[in-house]
Amino acid sequence: MSEIWSLFGSKIASILFMWAMIERYMPRHFRNFIDRFSQQLDNLLNPYVEIKFFEYSGSYMRSSDAFSAIENYLSSKSMAQARKLKGSATRNSLVLKMDDYEEVIDELKGIKFSWSLRKIVPMEKSLSVYPASEKRFYRLNFHGRHRRFVTKTYLKHVLDEGKAISMAKRQRKLYTNGNGDGYSDKNGKWSHVIFEHPATFETVAMDPEKKKEIIEDLTTFKNSKEYYAKIGKPWKRGYLLFGPPGTGKSTLIAAIANFLSYDVYDIELTAVMSNAELRKLLIGIASKSVVVIEDIDCSLELTGQRKAETTTEKEESNEGAVGVVKKQAEEGKKEKKSQVTLSGLLNFIDGIWSASNGERVIIFTTNFVEKLDQALVRRGRMDKHIELSYCGFEGFKVLARNYLSLEAHDRFEEIRGLLEETKTTPADVAENLMPKVGNEDPQRCLERLIQALKNSKEEATKKIEKEREKETATIEESSGKDTEDEVKT
Numbered sequence: 001m002s003e004i005w006s007l008f009g010s011k012i013a014s015i016l017f018m019w020a021m022i023e024r025y026m027p028r029h030f031r032n033f034i035d036r037f038s039q040q041l042d043n044l045l046n047p048y049v050e051i052k053f054f055e056y057s058g059s060y061m062r063s064s065d066a067f068s069a070i071e072n073y074l075s076s077k078s079m080a081q082a083r084k085l086k087g088s089a090t091r092n093s094l095v096l097k098m099d100d101y102e103e104v105i106d107e108l109k110g111i112k113f114s115w116s117l118r119k120i121v122p123m124e125k126s127l128s129v130y131p132a133s134e135k136r137f138y139r140l141n142f143h144g145r146h147r148r149f150v151t152k153t154y155l156k157h158v159l160d161e162g163k164a165i166s167m168a169k170r171q172r173k174l175y176t177n178g179n180g181d182g183y184s185d186k187n188g189k190w191s192h193v194i195f196e197h198p199a200t201f202e203t204v205a206m207d208p209e210k211k212k213e214i215i216e217d218l219t220t221f222k223n224s225k226e227y228y229a230k231i232g233k234p235w236k237r238g239y240l241l242f243g244p245p246g247t248g249k250s251t252l253i254a255a256i257a258n259f260l261s262y263d264v265y266d267i268e269l270t271a272v273m274s275n276a277e278l279r280k281l282l283i284g285i286a287s288k289s290v291v292v293i294e295d296i297d298c299s300l301e302l303t304g305q306r307k308a309e310t311t312t313e314k315e316e317s318n319e320g321a322v323g324v325v326k327k328q329a330e331e332g333k334k335e336k337k338s339q340v341t342l343s344g345l346l347n348f349i350d351g352i353w354s355a356s357n358g359e360r361v362i363i364f365t366t367n368f369v370e371k372l373d374q375a376l377v378r379r380g381r382m383d384k385h386i387e388l389s390y391c392g393f394e395g396f397k398v399l400a401r402n403y404l405s406l407e408a409h410d411r412f413e414e415i416r417g418l419l420e421e422t423k424t425t426p427a428d429v430a431e432n433l434m435p436k437v438g439n440e441d442p443q444r445c446l447e448r449l450i451q452a453l454k455n456s457k458e459e460a461t462k463k464i465e466k467e468r469e470k471e472t473a474t475i476e477e478s479s480g481k482d483t484e485d486e487v488k489t
């Protein structure tokens, strides 16, 4: 047997040697013909198609978006299948990727696809000033009969999924306008810090039905790119959050941003001097972002500002020369006042988003919904109005779970009754539940809350009694006056 193998080996070696000699002296056109023929033969015998995605592409060797999307897409599959992995650490996690020449199999709609990471190592020394480096690429192999499916569906699926994974993994940012702390963008309009708010829908204390509704609304919005395109509407959603201070409006915004994995742009309208400046700011907002304008009623006194301005203008025109001097003296003060108008704000909200196609959620918050101009809160502009109210028993249970890791306790029923009788904000409940010293007994925290609720109930009853006394006093006063008048007449 070994003789046969050695004979076979030597025959192969001589054939290869002869082929190398023949190829060397063969006329070029004949060699091209053989190459073409062998390629056709390979096409005929090998039904598999191959696509390469290089790490760097283009004349400037930019890193390829497709390569990193594929890398992200394959990362979980690599972890499950590859025998050799490469690990690297990012800011807050360890990332594992498949090593060179590893292969993973992916499947979509019952069709199998083979992915492997390859590299081309330069053979000769480069004469260029830049040393020649390895060219890494992902190689996709699939059966030729799935060519249409791959080009039409599979590659889009891989790239979309890969991009979504990288969006979810990236460090999100909180942008603020004005001279905020943090890094400024290239135009100096926005400065940003890393957004790491821990709030999630699990930790927000609110009515469970309402919470479920918001989550469903956000999920539908997130998955409706095609739908918005089909109906010709810009891909945006507006929320108006209203409720007393400390009911969780800002907390809910953070939970929404975390749920969607979006950046947050917190616009301080009082720092925006003009409509033109506001437009520049809004143009600088990237896709996949939550745009927040907090306390919209106090930001600009949006509803009253236009009126106030016209009256001052009228007064000034009537005052003549004195008016001019006064005007000059006030110029400095006035210059610092924001000139942003309600119509300016609304035009940009509708206009800018219609022009650029990015998924954006805009959230206004207010403590006094009834104060707002109807133009601002009409449906279509603000799609959803969400009221955050005083803490109910369901909200309390969420806070007890967050702060004390308590699911149930025999004092819960008493707390339920007291919450129904008082108007206590989730912020107040949270403050009382928070352990004041390390390892404070949950029982003591609950007692502190019960005491606080009892105090606020007492205060409320006293207040009502006082008001009643006042009312009876005024009634008695007016009835006394009436009898006096009658006596006079």
Ligand SMILES: Nc1ncnc2c1ncn2[C@@H]1O[C@H](COP(=O)(O)OP(=O)(O)OP(=O)(O)O)[C@@H](O)[C@H]1O
Residues within 6 Å of the ligand: 203, 204, 205, 206, 243, 244, 245, 246, 247, 248, 249, 250, 251, 252, 367, 425, 426, 427, 428, 430
């Ligand atoms: N619904 C809630 N769920 C969980 N925590 C809450 C909730 N409401 C308030 N809190 C707690 O109270 C603190 C203050 O709440 P938050 O800033 O969200 O209130 P707000 O409604 O935005 O108040 P304001 O109107 O004054 O801006 C938060 O840091 C959070 O710890």
Ligand SMILES: [Mg+2]
Residues within 6 Å of the ligand: 249, 250, 251, 294
């Ligand atoms: Mg707030």
